[in-house]
Amino acid sequence: QTNKQKKPFRYFSRVTKSISACVSVALFAEKYQQVNKLGEGGFGSVYAGYRKSDCFPVSLYNVFFTKKRKIGLNINGLKKDIPIEALLMLQASIKKNSDGKSAVVSLLNKYDLEHEIVLVMERPVPSVDLFTYITRCRIGALPECEAKNIMKQLVVAAINMHAVDVFHRDLKQENILLEATSGVPRVRIIDFGSIHFDFVYLCAGTLCYAPPEYVLRRTYSAGPTTVWHLGALLFDVFLKPIVPYVACRILVTLKSECEDFLWKCLNLDPEKRATLEQMQQHPWLPRSESYSIYVYSLSHTIDQNKS
Incomplete structure (x- = not known):
């Protein structure tokens, strides 16, 4: 790589398709079940969980609003604060391997709840x-x-x-x-x-x-x-x-x-x-x-x- 910086967020039109609108805690709880805690970082906690409709295993990354780097985006006419980590994960998974899969653990969705943002991520099992x-x-x-x-x-x-x-x-x-x-x-x-x-x-x-x-x-x-x-x-x-x-x-x-x-x-x-x-x-x-x-x-x- 050269020392020339590249323009960030060149793939916004593609990565923002997976970003959900604000939902209530109750509505989120209807879709996902949180189970045991997997770990904790500087911006929130990660829990094992699954999608209730098909028992698909997921990781739920609970990010507190005040602790995460965010960027304001205009999506479908609405101003939304999106964690940079979410955008990075979405962008990183665009490029696939020869088998059509990505090595990056996929971000499946992102939810704005009342006091936190939840990043719903793929949880590879086993x-x-x-x-x-x-x-x-x-x-x-x-x-x-x-x-x-x-x-x-x-x-x-x-x-x-x-x-x-x-x-x-x-x-x-x-x-x-x-x-x-x-x-x-x-x-x-x-x-x-x-x-x-x-x-x-x-x-x-x-x-x-x-x-x-x-x-x-x-x-x-x-x-x-x-x-x-x-x-x-x-x-x-x-x-x-x-x-x-x-x-x-x-x-x-x-x-x-x-x-x-x-x-x-x-x-x-x-x-x-x-x-x-x-x-x-x-x-x-x-x-x-x-x-x-x-x-x-x-x-x-x-x-x-x-x-």
Whole structure:
């Protein structure tokens, strides 16, 4: 990416189609059932739930009006304050993979209630986040065959998000889900509180994954930063605990292609760092997915996570 900023919200006409008008709490409760709490962030709480009409699993992100970044939009002649996160999620999911699906967890709808906004999001079931998968399923590093399949999907997802001017600034293990639908592990990306439209900005997200150019100059750009994040993530799944950008010696045996891929991502000079497109074409990544290698392991970990 260059240092030229891109015009934000170029896809408003497409993303606003999923935005609902104001509804009462009672009407919302007729459509969705809230169950257990999944987590909490700086802007609200996330709950597991389901759509009552067909029991479709959803996540309900309750955002307090006073705590969320919003932008005023004129939709069908009405002025509406829309959380930036909602717009980003909608825009990020525009670009699909070759199978017609998006790696981004979809925003299904957004409701204005009396004192809060509720973002209704897809909830991949069954799934587990990458951190939990590695922690509960492994002693040591993630096997290379699994890492390359996960990395391939992440690279494609990042390319698709950048193609619609969306930059996820916090690609880490906790924000990556592995979904085991029909026995086919699929990478899903969550937590869009740190993503942004601008391609040059101040740091946000997990500081330990910040690229060296931020440490030195306090600014960085989308393309090289995303590549660094993915390289640091790959390093993380092979070695833990990890501080990605410190000089250290790899203590595991990597194939030469894997090592080449890793260090091209972690080049200290952002101008010499690999691009996402170069990562996608690197010989280390599989030409076709070999999902069956870790289907059982993933399903077993998801079952453990339920108990």
